Amino acid sequence: SQTIHQWPATLVQPVGSPLSLECTVEGTSNPNLYWYRQAAGRGLQLLFYSVGIGQISSEVPQNLSASRPQDRQFILSSKKLLLSDSGFYLCAWMVPYSYEQYFGPGTRLTVT
């Protein structure tokens, strides 16, 4: 069966520090991968999605970036965090054209 992992589960970082959040998927090949941010326990904002290794689409211009170095690995990064980057970051995967999207457990990021 397929599983999706995210780490770390929680993170407290000072303003201006770098960020690296990792997401990995097991049990499937060539999934579509997604990064979302959820602020204040509310709606989901799509940040990036990827349909293959090295292919990244950015939905919102900001100081975050994403990379997909391997088929089932998706990384969210920042060189310098802002206070506004605080939130709950969710990774998700989908088998292309399967119409079922599954989410990881999330990372709670607090920028102080």
Added chain:
Amino acid sequence: GEDVEQSLFLSVREGDSSVINCTYTDSSSTYLYWYKQEPGAGLQLLTYIFSNMDMKQDQRLTVLLNKKDKHLSLRIADTQTGDSAIYFCAGDSGNTPLVFGKGTRLSVIA
């Protein structure tokens, strides 16, 4: 592109039925989804309905789709305190990312 709207809050008594409503704009959506998010957790896919269906039932959950009005609803029968969560409606536009509503926070009063 797709736009999905939901009411933000719903409060029901334990044992009653809950109905969470959603409207969407893209009539070409193939599937429409309901996700549940418990506090501090990721989103859990509850159910989805194919656009050529009017209704789908799965145990206590009933999904109704009115394509003419672009209206989707989720009915939870015999609502329990464990059903308290945020419920997200979502629609697809082909192989592009799902578009989510802002979520409806369901509070169940014992």
